[in-house]
Amino acid sequence: MATVDGTPIWFELNATDPAAAQAFYEGVADWRVAPSSMPEHGGYRIAEADGRPVAGIRQTMPEAPGLPGWAVYLATLDVDATAAQVVDLGGKVRFGPVDIPHVGRFAMVSDPQDVVFALMTPENSAVSRAFGPVPLGTEHTLGHGVWIELATPDPEAALAFYGTLFGWEKLGAMPMGGMGEYAFIGRGDLRPGAMMSSAATGAPPRWSWYVHVADIDCALAMVRERGGTVLQGPDPIPGGSYSAKIADPLGNTLGLAGRRRTS
Structure with missing residues (x-):
């Protein structure tokens, strides 16, 4: 990309x-x-x-x-x-x-x-491979970032800001009932993630990112084994995969996304 x-x-x-x-x-x-x-x-x-x-x-x-x-x-x-x-x-x-x-x-x-x-x-023109927003069934994004997400107290103002800065537009949305909507953002072929209202969802205002894991259940078990906390999930996402949010033992938060391979 x-x-x-x-x-x-x-x-x-x-x-x-x-x-x-x-x-x-x-x-x-x-x-x-x-x-x-x-x-x-x-x-x-x-x-x-x-x-x-x-x-x-x-x-x-x-x-x-x-x-x-x-x-x-x-x-x-x-x-x-x-x-x-x-x-x-x-x-x-x-x-x-x-x-x-x-x-x-x-x-x-x-x-x-x-x-x-x-x-x-x-510094050089080499394309970064840190992020690869492709279907999670493809193995070559394991361990890479596959989604970014903005929780903001003012989605309309945030979209105007990032739209001016990067040319991003609202590319559809998924309704979340009383928590507002999950609005997909990007420009052209670049569709890196989404934004939502932190005021409506109660999420802390911040940018988050999701890393692709091979097995969401095994990854969450490892989170707990190593002293971290599972904050949310696993929740189903389009395409048959699941997402979760975690905190490491120092309190830093991260998203995980991947399939369920355990019964």
Whole structure:
């Protein structure tokens, strides 16, 4: 998939205990996690699935307090220009823009509803494989991100903001009764996820992402075994798969999606 503006290209955990986070997610997401081979990355840990980097785990940054546990990185051709546009549209720049050696340039920002996300311009033109929104029955997305989700107190204002920033539109919706609607978002062939009302659902305002697991029940059993919590699910989703939301032992939340292979 072409890396157009708004494409999810990286996922990063801001962890108070990176070693504990690594142990948890290696079991739950079946990742191989190892420190970056580049000394200038300061021990940054890179999670791989099928030999491809999909996510990072870093030590909490004292110079950037208040950032979320898991952050969603969205592509842009020009981080500085897009960060300035975020401010013009009523958002904030929380950190950066700064260069990451051999990776690219990034900034942590928040939208007008104060939901944090990251912007990144990769250093080279290689297409990120961290995200692959294809049917979950295909094995080559195991361990990769397959969906992003925004819980926001003002979906209409959020859609206007991200629509201006990335050209996203509302591409249909699924009614959720008294909890409003689950609105699908994207542009053209890029359909990365959905948004919903945090006020109506009671969900904390934030960007979330879902990783593809081979067996949702086995993954949830591993969550519990390793000290995490299952917050919701497994719930059926279109296509015969199931989704769930979890919290790791440090309280960081993540979505899982996959089939049920156990009876």
